[in-house]
Structure formats: structure tokens, C-alpha cells
Amino acid sequence: MDARTYQRKGLAGLTALLLATLPSAGCRRSSTAEEEPGPDDTARASASAPPYTVAPFRGFHFDQGDWAAYVVLEPADVSDLKGALPRGCLVLKDRAVLEELKHLAFKPPSGADMATVQSALLFVLDGQVVYESNLLLTPHRDGLQTLGFGWIEPEKPGTLMGLVKRFEPLPESEPLPLAMATFTPWCTGKHRPRPQPETLRP
Structure with missing residues (x-):
């Protein structure tokens, strides 16, 4: 077995070992679909966001003028x-x-x-x-x-x-x-x- 083949097998084994230990460490691999918010996530965020209010007189400067x-x-x-x-x-x-x-x-x-x-x-x-x-x-x-x-x-x-x-x-x-x-x-x-x-x- 040449050095290059040995290196590839060693990396493959290390990767398999790491993937095998992920669940036991409380981690999970995430896909692109899991990372991007879906419609339900957006709806939940909108529902939890506080409603805005309107202050129509806020731009007035009552300390200037009569x-x-x-x-x-x-x-x-x-x-x-x-x-x-x-x-x-x-x-x-x-x-x-x-x-x-x-x-x-x-x-x-x-x-x-x-x-x-x-x-x-x-x-x-x-x-x-x-x-x-x-x-x-x-x-x-x-x-x-x-x-x-x-x-x-x-x-x-x-x-x-x-x-x-x-x-x-x-x-x-x-x-x-x-x-x-x-x-x-x-x-x-x-x-x-x-x-x-x-x-x-x-």
C-alpha cells in the first residue's frame, strides 16, 4: 500500500468515526432545508412580533413657535x-x-x-x-x-x-x-x- 492510499483510507476512517459519534454528543447534521425558515417559521415569527403603533403627532416640535x-x-x-x-x-x-x-x-x-x-x-x-x-x-x-x-x-x-x-x-x-x-x-x-x-x- 503506497502512502497516498494509506492517507485516503485514514481520512475515510476518521470521518466515519466522527459521524458515528455525533448523535451521542447531542448534535445533528443540518441540511439546507433545515437552515432556511419555511412558511410556518415565518408565520410563528410574525405572530410573536409585537404590533407596531402609530404616533401621528411625533414630528411636531412644540418648543419651536406658537x-x-x-x-x-x-x-x-x-x-x-x-x-x-x-x-x-x-x-x-x-x-x-x-x-x-x-x-x-x-x-x-x-x-x-x-x-x-x-x-x-x-x-x-x-x-x-x-x-x-x-x-x-x-x-x-x-x-x-x-x-x-x-x-x-x-x-x-x-x-x-x-x-x-x-x-x-x-x-x-x-x-x-x-x-x-x-x-x-x-x-x-x-x-x-x-x-x-x-x-x-x-
């Missing part, structure tokens, strides 16, 4: 709330509460829409409306109908209503910003249907 948030309730919504809010036109300029609104988390969008919502939440910066969405506030449900996400509800139900309760009643002597003129009839009691805004800002 900010105010307004809630204007459709008169029928004011009646339905039965005194839960002091007035149908509310304003918030407290930066600490604005920051809480900024970080308010909403559930992932469902793709649904709340077409009948008429009340509104608006953010005004230096007299200009920079955000507007329709707003639903009831004792049992609260949420926003937005252009960018559709219908969204707070991750913790009732938190949006809780923050709106910290808004102040807009004094009747204080006019709305000119950019919100279409809401004036609602705040003065001279109600008429409000035309839908041409552009809702997501």
Missing part, C-alpha cells in the same frame, strides 16, 4: 357627551400636555374608515393649520379619522378623551384663527354643516 391645539365638536356630539366636556370649542396651549399628545400611541391602522365623523382636532402653528383630522369622542370609544392612516384608536382606550378633557374652553370673546374660519359657526352657536376641508394633513 403652538395651539383645538378641538371643535359637532353640536350633536356635544349633546351625546352629556356634559363630559365643558364646551364644544376647546383650546390647548399648555406645552406639557401638548407633549403628552405628541407621544400618544395609536393601534395599527385597520384599513377601515369612520365616514360619519364630523368633529375635528387641529394643530395650529403661528396662526396656520398644520394638522387636521376628524375626531370621535364618546363615553365608550375615541379615535381619529386621518388622511394618512384612516381610522385609528388609542392603544389604551380612553386616553385621547382623557387628554381632551385637559383642554380649556375657548372663550366666546376669543376668535378662532383665520385659518379655522369654517368652524366659527360651531363655536358661536350658529351651526351649519361644515364643508369638508380640501386637504387633510396626515
